[in-house]
Amino acid sequence: MIPSAFDYARPSTVEEAVRTLAEAGEDAKVLAGGQSLLPVLRMRLAAPTMIVDLGRVPELRGVREDGDNLVIGAMTTHYDVARDHLVQDHASLIARATETVADPQVRHRGTFGGSLAHADPAGDLPAVALALGAVMVVEGPSGRREIPAADFFVDYFTTSLAPDELLVAVVIPKHTGWLSHYEKFNRVAQAWSIVAVGVSLQVSGGTIAGARVGLTNMASVPVRAVAVEQALIGQSAGADVLRAAAEHAAEGTSPGTDGNGDAEYRSQLARVLTGRALAIAVGG
């Protein structure tokens, strides 16, 4: 099928994009990479009257350093994020998760910010952004504001972005040298995660000095596995410790039940996948 008709705007600056969005009202939709939006439009699950295409706003693309942080432009593609040396060196968990998103064609078009703003609980990037303490930089008619990831994801496909606000960049505190792995479980290639786990560990002299663990699809929003993190910090990075910590993975989660599995199955998956992710991260 083809989408229903809409008006199309292609701003060249963030300011113009924000103004266009505000003028268009609530039935406007922002087009980032389009890898979630286009299928939705094609199936006519949505019929916005106006599409605001961010594809020609250069200031929204690229990764840069800013002191102790990385700043990832919202329109940076998955392909570019996964290959970026700054991301690999300072936020390797983001790179590991990004390279598992969908398939190569989708990663060429899909964007980091688009995935976060889409807020699919089965999407791979919200959980790792949350785990690393990302802060969303958003711009609206009254200026810029910052929203911590923990306050950004509100519910299924829902964020705290106002209808006239744009996600322009994501600030990620550097986790230089941390050991990371993203372990994803799905049934077939390019399917969404049934459950996935992202872990990032700071290991110093065999002791775990820092731990960040994020869960995908274990609630209507991404979840940080705080109990797992607490069971790891200060401990030696041995197999027994990792295994015991992984047992806490489903604590505080509220997984849904669907055709892929029920809540109990997802809880078991979370524990198993966390154990695997920790072992792989530490083992290199």
Added chain:
Amino acid sequence: MRVTMVVDGVSYTDEVEPRTLLVQHLRETLGKVGTVVGCDTSNCGSCTVHVDGHSVKSCSMLAVQADGCEITTIEGLARDGQLHPVQQAFHDNHALQCGFCTPGMIMQAIDLLADDPDPDERTVRHGLEGNLCRCTGYQNIVRAVQDAAHRLKPAAQADREHEAVGGGE
């Protein structure tokens, strides 16, 4: 809206509705019917083309988004009546049964070989993750891509006098 794009080396300017998908524009306006539509869900990859040198699913992009871009379809690969080495490798290895997925498979195979000129089997399978073969003819497809990798190596290139080798994109 008026859009201009270079498709298989030829520049086209056309008036399109914003909702027109790139694949529709290629097939219905420009007659590039070598690029096919296999699904309605973005899964199958049959409609894969290259936009500014990278593979994309042309059903998941609007024609207006491709304004000003350079596009290569399966129809733009052969040079002087000679198949592109990846096309030839698919032919020689019988990497198709019904052939419907082939245009997308070949476009994605070229993209993956550009990123990794000597992929192992696992890398090929991973790189073709976004392309489905409903006949499940994957064994020969993977074989063809690895064969094409050998053909595209600089040493093999000299033997073949193939202008499209490596620089076809």
